[in-house]
Amino acid sequence: QVAHTKPQVLVLIYSDTGGTYALAREVAAGITGDGSVDATIKQVKGSPKSDLKDVPVATVAELARYDGIAFGSPVYFGNISTPMSEFLSQTGDLWSAHALEGKPATVFMSAGSGAGKELAFQSFWGSLAVHGMLLMPNGIRGVEGLDKTVPQGNSVLGASTLASLKNVERPTLGERQIARDQGRAFARVVSALRGALPASSSEVAAVTEVPKAAITIREALARMGLALPPLPKPAGNYSPFVRTGNLVFINQYALKDGKILHPGKIGVDVTDAQAKESVQATMLNVLSVLNEAVGGDLGRVKQAVQLTGVFNTIDTYADHARLMNTASDLAADLLGERGHHARMTLGANSVPGQSPVEIQAIFEVE
């Protein structure tokens, strides 16, 4: 994984009728205006609407990778819109991993009449404060340039538009300008704070290039927005790992919170998305055992040597390699160059406990 040279900002939106998206484009243009910061607009869920259908959908985990996040949502009943709220309610793992703590955030919103819009901003700020994010308000930035003859959506907490007041085109020129100014100011905050923040996951690889980097497996995963699961207990007369010489041998399956995650046959009882989740859970179990083998010290892991993925599939299944990439990507994200490994995948008629996947891993350690 290559570390980005420019700070990366995610402009994360929900938009139904396009008002928030119109503001997002202005915010993104403000962020990228002087060329020193990159901005990517993503949505919290896919939309079939023509202007939104090509806007990519963000995953919860990727939030941890950015140097700052600008959040945009419609106002729904003086609050955050339901889809944005639902997305935020899935960020529990990021929260317990402290993954967004100290990261700059800013908020913009599209309102109809503007009823309750400051309440909605406050509610948004409240959720982001619980994550420990550093919130950037607008104050009265840019208000001098507003046309005072029409109602304007600006708020001291962030840019806004009054989408249902159609006496003029919305967002108005002034509302757009304030959104752009907000983006420009946010880029400066993100740039200034970048070095002062915990490394984003894109930088974890670089950090971990240094042998014996003083970072634990738990911390490195937390920076990627992932929690290290508890050490899985053996289900029979064997050890969770054996070390011989400098090699550690580990075998795990998709046990999560004491039971198999998505038991069954891939493509029959288990969907593609569920299978990927199971691979992720299995690889996290592998890392939990590895953590035990190296006393938690990521610097002692010299190389991921080999991963073998056994998948619970029907005879004609052929997509093992793509599923296994979830495990391989995790190894590469965690260990950088040292995460590149040899690999084998195969299908099996049955796997213990109906786990959709079992992974064998061999690591070289100090």
Ligand SMILES: Cc1cc2nc3c(=O)[nH]c(=O)nc-3n(C[C@H](O)[C@H](O)[C@H](O)COP(=O)(O)O)c2cc1C
């Ligand atoms: C369920 C619902 C509740 C809403 N509540 C409010 C509200 O409390 N105050 C307001 O000004 N607009 C409200 N609106 C209007 C939206 O905020 C407005 O249409 C906004 O521009 C939509 O943004 P979008 O174009 O990005 O989807 C509501 C809309 C919906 C669908």
